Amino acid sequence: MTLKQDTRASVLARRKAIPDAERKEKSLLICERFLAEIDLWLASCEHSEASAKQLRIAAYEPMSSEVDVHPLLFAAYERGWEVFLPCMAKDTSDASARMVFFPIEQNHLTEQRPAFLDHPARPYLFGDLHAQGWREADEQLFDIAVIPLVAFDSGLMRLGYGGGNYDRFLPKLRDDCFVAGVAFEEQRVDRVPTEPHDLPLPRIFSA
Ligand SMILES: Nc1nc2c(c(=O)[nH]1)N(C=O)[C@@H](CNc1ccc(C(=O)N[C@@H](CCC(=O)O)C(=O)O)cc1)CN2
Ligand SMILES: Nc1ncnc2c1ncn2[C@@H]1O[C@H](COP(=O)(O)OP(=O)(O)OP(=O)(O)O)[C@@H](O)[C@H]1O
Secondary structure (H helix, E strand, O other), X not given: OOHHHHHHHHHHHHHHOOOHHHHHHHHHHHHHHHHHHHHHHHXXXXXXXXXXXXXXXXXXXXXXXXXXXXXXXXXXXXXXXXXXXXXEEEOOOOXXXXXXXXXXXXXXXXXXXXXXXXXXXXXXXXXXXXXXXXOOOOHHHOOEEEEOOOEEOOOOOEEOOOOOHHHHHHHHOOOOOEEEEEEOHHHEOOOOOOOOOOOOOOOEEEO
């Protein structure tokens, strides 16, 4: 096992060991902190224009033991923001998939739930997705980005599932996009093993 794989395995085991009630409580704290920081950011002069408009937030549909960002998503819908969630997609069956974001209405999380929300790692064909009406969003549209992670350190370096999806996604965002990682304290390590392509996050909210 490489150092990255080793770190992933041990941190995922720690994350999975968090009892459900604690995970729920910590997730709520992380979402509240995230919203409070967005409110401060919106109140600052530079972003007063942003506060007046309908914001676009790119996040993720939580799976397994990840931080449950649903409270943040529900608050976003409540505020009339547009929510975008990822899907792995490819042009042909033998092509490699890339992470794209689709606009997700609140009812897509419940009654009208698309299959890709339950199978985050499964690659879907663009042809099928387009036929179903899904249109990928331009990353430059996003005002806020919520970044999942497996491990992080005090230098704000992150380690994901190993697909390089977020390593490719982060450079596509606007410079003024509010980007933040979310994690449980159990995911903190002394030092995340890094490679030259790894980018630190501007901030990580943890509990
Ligand atoms: N919620 C969520 N959606 C996401 C990502 C993510 O990290 N989190 N992705 C980020 O790139 C992309 C999908 N990539 C993925 C890569 C690997 C695994 C994976 O290894 N899953 C394991 C479960 C691991 C665990 O238990 O925590 C599995 O399915 O067995 C899942 C998604 C896009 N959507
Ligand atoms: N900007 C990039 N452009 C092209 N390939 C990249 C880029 N960033 C990472 N990769 C490739 O993706 C693979 C996985 O990288 P890494 O192990 O750092 O992923 P990760 O950070 O754990 O995953 P993720 O970014 O999806 O959360 C590596 O083989 C790496 O070479």
